[in-house]
């Protein structure tokens with residue numbers, strides 16, 4: 318007979334949400350011996366996560382100190398995964414964070430990323446920080462996470478949930494991102510719209526993120542296998558997932574100002590994603606009306622990829 322303790326440790330968990338947060342959380346739980354069923358309303362190709370540029374760096378995420386700790390844990394994992402880039406979609410990649418100095422980064426990152434240094438004038442026309450960071454090809458990484466989940470005994474079902482209590486398991490983990498706004502409901506989760514242009518890579522190997530102090534706009538390009546991602550935008554409370562041609566044109570223009578060869582690059586696709594922003598990530602235990610355990614793991618803003626593994630491990634701890 319299964320004791321209550323066994324039930325807690327080996328019992329079933331339903332993870333709601335199949336973006337990077339839900340999949341990573343489900344993998345951690347399944348590999349710790351839980352029987353995991355993941356329910357997702359959208360297929361991976363329609364999540365915010367697949368749109369992400371995939372650069373490891375805490376951006377638009379609160380609370381900062383916790384996000385840094387989750388990011389560092391995720392860095393450990395991504396460094397390991399980068400040994401098998403074809404399989405995992407994770408690569409260590411060099412580039413420059415513009416308008417950032419090594420001093421500004423703080424001890425949290427410099428201790429862990431010893432290669433950080435000021436960018437040379439040849440690398441960036443301005444103050445910049447050179448770094449070698451994980452860059453995740455989400456179109457490869459998400460399917461790989463799904464395969465890893467299935468290999469650990471988990472299942473994935475296309476299924477929309479209108480009430481978290483529908484999930485028939487002793488423990489339910491809510492990783493619904495922006496979906497938590499209606500589902501929990503939690504009106505403090507709000508969209509921060511991001512648009513990208515995908516172009517043929519005109520021969521760029523390093524990534525660049527540049528912030529314009531005047532306009533507050535961030536411009537970046539990130540080389541991914543077979544393509545170059547150009548960004549970006551961050552429009553608060555904007556819900557449209559339709560690419561705006563004028564915004565796309567401005568993104569290409571801003572990127573080409575940094576690297577002229579981008580101007581003539583053939584456009585392959587336009588992408589829009591709604592970042593699930595919140596004043597603070599919600600990563601905590603709660604209870605369903607019938608007393609079952611609920612763990613929330615949502616609201617990762619512009620850094621869900623960056624913190625995914627740290628948050629997944631914390632969610633798994635809260636689930637046990």
Ligand SMILES: Cc1cc2nc3c(=O)[nH]c(=O)nc-3n(C[C@H](O)[C@H](O)[C@H](O)COP(=O)(O)OP(=O)(O)OC[C@H]3O[C@@H](n4cnc5c(N)ncnc54)[C@H](O)[C@@H]3O)c2cc1C
Pocket residue numbers: 333334335336337338339356357358359360364365366367368369370371372373374476477478479492493494495496497500510511512513548549589590591592593615616617618619620621622623624
């Ligand atoms: C343009 C852009 C660039 C970005 N670049 C980066 C980057 O470089 N680095 C980085 O770290 N982050 C980046 N981000 C942020 C990152 O994409 C998000 O933080 C992350 O994808 C959030 O993951 P998630 O799993 O919480 O949400 P999502 O990917 O949105 O997944 C939510 C899941 O929940 C499911 N769901 C929702 N409601 C329900 C329901 N009622 N029932 C069942 N299922 C439901 C959805 O179907 C989906 O599967 C970027 C975002 C954008 C838009």
